[in-house]
Amino acid sequence: MKLPADVGLLLAKRFASQHRDWLAATAADRHWPQVIALGLPTEQAALRQVEAVRAWAEAWRAWRGPGELRWTERRWKVLGTQSLPDTLTLHEPAQAAMWSGEHERWQRAAARFDLLTARWPALAGRLPRLFGVLADYADADFQRLLDLLAWLLAHPRSGLYPRQLPLAGIDSKWMEQRRGVLVDLLAALREAADQDADFYALSGLRRPPVQLRMRVLDARLRARLGGLGDVTAPVEELARLALPVSVVLIVENLQTGLALADLPGTVAFMGLGYGVDLLAQLPWIAPARGLYWGDIDTHGYAILQRARGHLPGLASVLMDQATLLRCAPLWTDEKVQHGAADLAALTVAESLVYRGLKEQRWRPNLRLEQERIDWDFAWTALSQAVQAAHPGGPAPR
Incomplete structure (x- = not known):
C-alpha cells in the first residue's frame, strides 16, 4: 500500500530520470497520463493489518494535492463494504513536479522552453538536455x-571580439562560463552538422x-x-621569429621562469600547463634540444607526456625520485x-615516480611544486642540464 509520502518519493525519482523527456513531450506523448496503483490490498491482506489499512485509507482521505484520485468499493465477507483508494492519475508533468518538490523549476523551464521554441523552432530538439539552464538561470x-x-543571428560574421559586443552585461568572461551552452544552441540554430563545432566559427566572433x-x-x-x-x-x-636557439626550456610555473638567469643559446617558455601543444606552432624550436621542468605530481608528468607528442626528444629535469625524496619536507597535496x-x-x-604517485607509495596525493625546491640546488641541476644539451656540452646521460 502506497501512502502519499511513498508516491512523493516515487515521483521524485521519475522526475529526476525523466524530466528532460517530459519537456520534449507532445500532446500525444507516451508519458501521459501516468496512472499509479496505490496497492489495493485483498481482504486476506487487510485482515492481517487492519489498523495499517485504516491508516492508509485515512491518509488518502485527508490528502489534498495534484492528480485525480480514484476510489473503489470492495464488498468483503468479513470486513464488509469498504471504500478504498485505488489509483492516482497524473495528467501532465506539472502535477508530477508538484509531487516531487520541483514545481517552481519545472514551471520556469517549461515557460522558457515555450518562449525559445516559439522564437526559434530549431531549438526544440536541443533544449530538453539543457533543462538546468532553463530551470536555474537567473532572469x-x-x-x-x-x-x-x-544579436549573433543578426550578425553572423561580425568579426568582433567578445568584449566588443554592444550588449549590456555580456563580456568574454560571461561567455566563457557558458560556452558549452552557447555552442549547443548555436549549432542547432546554424544547423551545424558537427556537434563539436568551434564556438568562434559558430558565433562569427x-x-x-x-x-x-x-x-x-x-x-x-x-x-x-x-x-x-x-x-x-x-x-x-612568435612563429615568425626564427631565432637560432639551441635549447628550449619549458617550466611549468610562471615565477620559476621569471627567476631564471642567463643560459647559453636558451629560450624559456613558462606557465603553459596543458597548453604545451602551442609550441608545435613554432617551427624554429624543432631543431633545438628540449628540456621540461614541471611539478612532481601526476599532472606534471601528464603535461610532459603531452609535450613529447610535439617535441619527441624532450628531456625532463628535476622530476626524478631522488629530487622528490630529497625535498620530502616540502611536499604538498595534489x-x-x-x-x-x-x-x-x-x-x-619517470614512470617509476608517476606510478608511485598513483599508487600512493610515499603518501596519499603527493605533490612537490617546482618552486618549493631550494633554488641553489635547482639552478645547479638546471644549468648542468642546459650545458649537457647545448652544442659542445657533455653528451647527455
Whole structure:
C-alpha cells in the first residue's frame, strides 16, 4: 500500500530520470497520463493489518494535492463494504513536479522552453538536455542569453571580439562560463552538422589571440629582438621569429621562469600547463634540444607526456625520485590526480615516480611544486642540464 509520502518519493525519482523527456513531450506523448496503483490490498491482506489499512485509507482521505484520485468499493465477507483508494492519475508533468518538490523549476523551464521554441523552432530538439539552464538561470542571465543569440543571428560574421559586443552585461568572461551552452544552441540554430563545432566559427566572433610568454636567456639572442628578454606575443607572431636557439626550456610555473638567469643559446617558455601543444606552432624550436621542468605530481608528468607528442626528444629535469625524496619536507597535496594509470611516453625513471604517485607509495596525493625546491640546488641541476644539451656540452646521460 502506497501512502502519499511513498508516491512523493516515487515521483521524485521519475522526475529526476525523466524530466528532460517530459519537456520534449507532445500532446500525444507516451508519458501521459501516468496512472499509479496505490496497492489495493485483498481482504486476506487487510485482515492481517487492519489498523495499517485504516491508516492508509485515512491518509488518502485527508490528502489534498495534484492528480485525480480514484476510489473503489470492495464488498468483503468479513470486513464488509469498504471504500478504498485505488489509483492516482497524473495528467501532465506539472502535477508530477508538484509531487516531487520541483514545481517552481519545472514551471520556469517549461515557460522558457515555450518562449525559445516559439522564437526559434530549431531549438526544440536541443533544449530538453539543457533543462538546468532553463530551470536555474537567473532572469538577468536568461535575458542576456536571448539577447546574445538574437544579436549573433543578426550578425553572423561580425568579426568582433567578445568584449566588443554592444550588449549590456555580456563580456568574454560571461561567455566563457557558458560556452558549452552557447555552442549547443548555436549549432542547432546554424544547423551545424558537427556537434563539436568551434564556438568562434559558430558565433562569427573573432578569436582572441593565444599568447605565449617567452624569456630569452642569451644576450646574443636578445640582440636579435632589440634587447627584449621577456616577450609576450600571439603564437602566430612568435612563429615568425626564427631565432637560432639551441635549447628550449619549458617550466611549468610562471615565477620559476621569471627567476631564471642567463643560459647559453636558451629560450624559456613558462606557465603553459596543458597548453604545451602551442609550441608545435613554432617551427624554429624543432631543431633545438628540449628540456621540461614541471611539478612532481601526476599532472606534471601528464603535461610532459603531452609535450613529447610535439617535441619527441624532450628531456625532463628535476622530476626524478631522488629530487622528490630529497625535498620530502616540502611536499604538498595534489587535489585531484590525473586519471591515467600509466603514461606511455615517459621514460623508465619517470614512470617509476608517476606510478608511485598513483599508487600512493610515499603518501596519499603527493605533490612537490617546482618552486618549493631550494633554488641553489635547482639552478645547479638546471644549468648542468642546459650545458649537457647545448652544442659542445657533455653528451647527455
